[in-house]
Amino acid sequence: MTSAASRSGWPEHWQGGAKAAPRRQPLSRERIVDAALRIVDAEGMDALSMRRVGQELGTGAASLYAHVGSKEELLELVLDQVYADIELEPADPARWQEQVKRLLRTSRDALLSHRDLARAAVVANVPVTPHAMDIAEAMLAMLRAGGLDEQTAAYGVDLLGLYTTATAFEASTRGGDDTEAFGERIRDYFATIPAERYPMMTSMAAALTRNVGDERFEFGLDILVAGLARQAPGGGA
Amino acid sequence: MTSAASRSGWPEHWQGGAKAAPRRQPLSRERIVDAALRIVDAEGMDALSMRRVGQELGTGAASLYAHVGSKEELLELVLDQVYADIELEPADPARWQEQVKRLLRTSRDALLSHRDLARAAVVANVPVTPHAMDIAEAMLAMLRAGGLDEQTAAYGVDLLGLYTTATAFEASTRGGDDTEAFGERIRDYFATIPAERYPMMTSMAAALTRNVGDERFEFGLDILVAGLARQAPGGGA
DNA sequence: AGCTGTCGACGAACGCCGTTCGTCACAACG
DNA sequence: CGTTGTGACGAACGGCGTTCGTCGACAGCT
Secondary structure (H helix, E strand, O other), rough: HHHHHHHOOOOOHHHOOOOOOOOOOOOOHHHHHHHHHHHHHOHHHHHOOHHHHHHHHOOOOOOHHHOOOOOHHHHHHHHHHHOOOOOOOOOOOOHHHHHHHHHHHHHHHHHHHOOOOOHHHHOOOOOOOOHHHHHHHHHHHHHOOOOHHHHHHHHHHHHHHHHHHHHHHEEEEEEEHHHHHHHHHHHHHEEEOOOOOOHHHHHHHHHHHHHHHHOOHHHHHHHHHHHHHOOOOOOOO | HHHHHHHOOOOHHHHOOOOOOOOOOOHHHHHHHHHHHHHHHHHHHOOOOOOEEEHOOOOOOOHHHHHHOOHHHHHHHHHHHHOOOOOOOOOHHHHHHHHHHHHHHHHHHHHHHOOOOOHHHHHHHHHOOOOOOOHHHHHEEEEEEEEOHHHHHHHHHHHHHHHHHHHHHHHHOOOOHHHHHHHHHHHHHHHHHOOOOOHHHHHOOHHHHHHOHHHHHHHHHHHHHHHHOOOOOOOOO
């Protein structure tokens, strides 16, 4: 009809050539994942919607569904790309504990370097994407190199991954805009709670609200790795 | 106009008297929280919306905002009510480790007895509601009774709470409809992944997918509590 | 008793969201 | 040159949390 005439009948070189399709670089999984990660970095997880990703690519939300299936799948892909940057080293029985700690620190840093992306990691708890499985595989190798039996290593990798993603999420919600303001708000709140009902919490307010760098994270890390090591033959010394 | 005429002009006894306001029991925070918890129990967190809560109470979503402020606040109230049922015992230095474990098991059970309510607990990580703070207070007392210094106890209560809510959430997503079908699906998936890239995971599939009751949870619990105990003077024996 | 002020209830609407559908331009292929 | 398949895309669907303005009922005062 009219539309057909005005569309195909129109001089195509008007929008053909090298001008009309300047940003018509074809969509792809990779471009979509990159755009999504860019949005998370710039505006946080709350701003990440299919419409927003489409807009970032100069198109609409519907176009994305030819490549990603669902938002959940997109989040998995974004997470996997972040995990892809984590470098893995082969397990060394002599220093497996430090290797494990290092790997978890790196994973945590990778998550925290993308705003509150850790929120997605908490929900998608079971690692099914390639690079997430690479990390689990490497960690399993380290735990086994440390002499842990199969079941302990299996539970251990689950426990360590849970701890890392959960603390990363916790840290990302805390330090949202500015960490110091959050700490102050918390301390103010502590000053208002009734001391007679919560004697412990009020008297320990300083210790409870302390948040110096990664001290909290390292504290749990030490306990977990040491606890796992003690399960190994000769590891309890 | 028409509506005014049909409302005030209409015989009020038609809907007045003792019949028209049969369910017009006035709204209240408590009734709203109860309704929300009922919905979570019956249909899960996905079904919990302000509109759905309103419907449960024979009204609309807008009416709720005179009592709860936001959905987030409602979730906090629901969580707090669940925490209210957890019974706390005074700290006993002689058996503090078992007390802590017991308290965490009870908390986990409380969360798991309400479908996937644990999802809300993961997001609202910092306990600010009264009963949540009661639990933290009790746990702090137990850790201090065990001889832990202030900072260790403070980090410890955070670590233990994080572990409990995170594992509860994990468990609630797994056993959504029926746990066995989930396990089978996982095992099927393991059979498809390439053994040459993931030799550890494929060879340890049985250990990784094992999920016998609370064995997983108890495994981490033992490590954490033992690890904390070792921080206390004389606890490392 | 009558008036008035206050407040809860509530329908409607706003601006989002994820996702689906039908259409349509266009490139590759016969 | 025709056919066919495929990705892009606008529009729409149903749902969400929340806000706004109105309205009715009741408390307290005169």
